[in-house]
Amino acid sequence: MTADVDELVIRITSLDDDSQRALLDRVVRFNFEKGLEGLAEAYRRRLDAEGELDKTSDQILAELRDIRDRIAASDVDG
16 A cells, blocks of 8 residues: 555656646545545434334425524513
8 A cells, every 4th residue: 555655646746737636636625525424324324213203394394484483582581
């Protein structure tokens, strides 16, 4: 693996500055997307474990309206 990394270093450093920046941008974007996919998968597992994964959008919106109404009521009372 070290030889592979060394070869990559040589190839990357031989690129011009614009190509190196473009490569870095792509690596950053790829890692970000990979991280989001991992986060989404972890959240799906959590929702599945809590029995919440199969809720419809209407059910979720109804719950959000209920939360909003309770917050609004507590602001009026408080």
